[in-house]
Amino acid sequence: QVHLVESGGGVVQPGRSLRLSCAASGFTFRNYGMHWVRQAPDKGLEWVAIISYDGVNKYYADSVKGRLTISRDNSKNTLYLQVNSLRIEDTAVYFCAKETDESYDRKAFDVWGRGTMVTVSS
Amino acid sequence: SSELTQDPAVSVALGQTVRITCQGDSLRTYYANWYQQKPGQAPTLVIFGRYKRPSGIPDRFSGSNSGNTASLTITGARAEDDADYYCNSRDNSGDRYVFGTGTRVTVL
Numbered sequence: 001q002v003h004l005v006e007s008g009g010g011v012v013q014p015g016r017s018l019r020l021s022c023a024a025s026g027f028t029f030r031n032y033g034m035h036w037v038r039q040a041p042d043k044g045l046e047w048v049a050i051i052s053y054d055g056v057n058k059y060y061a062d063s064v065k066g067r068l069t070i071s072r073d074n075s076k077n078t079l080y081l082q083v084n085s086l087r088i089e090d091t092a093v094y095f096c097a098k099e100t101d102e103s104y105d106r107k108a109f110d111v112w113g114r115g116t117m118v119t120v121s122s
Numbered sequence: 123s124s125e126l127t128q129d130p131a132v133s134v135a136l137g138q139t140v141r142i143t144c145q146g147d148s149l150r151t152y153y154a155n156w157y158q159q160k161p162g163q164a165p166t167l168v169i170f171g172r173y174k175r176p177s178g179i180p181d182r183f184s185g186s187n188s189g190n191t192a193s194l195t196i197t198g199a200r201a202e203d204d205a206d207y208y209c210n211s212r213d214n215s216g217d218r219y220v221f222g223t224g225t226r227v228t229v230l
Contacts, residue, residue, distance in 0.1 A: 035219070037165075044224040045157070045165065045208050050217075059217045095164055107212070108155035108170035115164060 002026035002111050004096050009116030012086050022079040022096030022113055030054075030074035033099035035109055036081045038092040048094075049081065086120045093117050124148045124213040126222035133228040134199045142225045144192045144209030152212040154192030156185060159206045168207075169194060196227070204229040 008020040022034070036048040049060045049070040058070050069082040079096050094116050097109035126146035134140035144154055153172040157165035167176050169185035172192065182197045192211075196203055209222035 037221075044206075045159075045210075045221040047210070047219040047221055050219065061218065100170060102171055105151070105212070106153045106171035108167055108210075109157075109165075110167050110170070110176060112164040112166070 004111055004113035006096055006113040006116035009118045011119045011121060013122055014086055014088060014120055016086050017084045018118060020081040020094055020116055024077045029077040034079045035097045036070060037095045037097055040092040088120050090118060091120045124220055126209055126220055128222040128225045131226040133230055135230050137198055139197045140199055142194045142207055144222045145190055147190055148211050148214050149190050149192050154187060154209050154211050156194045157208045199229050201229050
C-alpha cells in the first residue's frame with residue numbers, strides 16, 4: 001500500500017529552524033518527483049516546493065524562496081524540508097505529496113501524507 | 123507566478139448537479155487537476171489531466187476545460203461530496219505549481 005508519513009512538526013519560536021521529514025513506502029520512491037504543500041489554519045492549499053526524482057532539480061514558491069530547502073535521500077525513501085528563519089506566517093500543516101507519472105503538462109499529486117503541524121509562536 | 127481563481131462557495135441539493143470553475147492563464151497551457159478535502163483530512167485527487175479519474179473515484183465526478191477555465195462537475199451530488207475542492211496546475215513558468223483559492227461545496 002502506498003504511504004507517506006510526515007514528521008518533525010511542532011511549536012517553534014520565530015527565527016528558529018525546523019526540518020520536516022516524509023517517509024515513503026509502497027512505491028519506487030526514486031522514480032517520482034515529490035512536493036511539499038502547506039495549509040495555514042482555515043486557509044487554502046499553498047504549493048511550497050518540488051524536487052525531481054533524482055534530486056537534481058528543485059523549485060520553490062516565491063513566498064518561501066531562500067528560507068526553505070527541499071531535499072531527498074532515495075536510499076532511505078525519505079523527503080525533507082528544511083525551514084529556516086521561521087515566521088508567524090509559516091504556521092501551517094505541511095503535507096508531502098507524490099507526483100503522478102503522467103506527462104509534463106498533466107502532472108498531479110496522487111498520494112498525500114496526513115501532514116505535520118508547524119506552529120510558529122513566541 | 124500565476125493565480126487560479128475559484129468561487130468561494132456553492133451549494134447543491136442532494137441528487138442534483140453542481141459545477142465548480144477555476145480560472146487562470148496557466149490553464150491555457152497546462153491541464154487542471156482537482157482535489158477534494160474534508161475537514162481534518164489530507165486532500166484527495168479526484169480529477170487529473172483535465173478529465174481523468176483516479177481509480178476509486180466515482181464517475182459522478184467529471185472534468186472539462188475551455189480556454190482559461192477548468193470545470194469540475196458533480197452529477198447527482200451525494201452527502202459525502204460535501205467538502206472543499208481545489209484546482210491546481212503548473213504555473214506560467216512551467217517549473218512551479220499553483221493551487222486555486224478553493225470552493226466550499228455544501229450538499230443540502
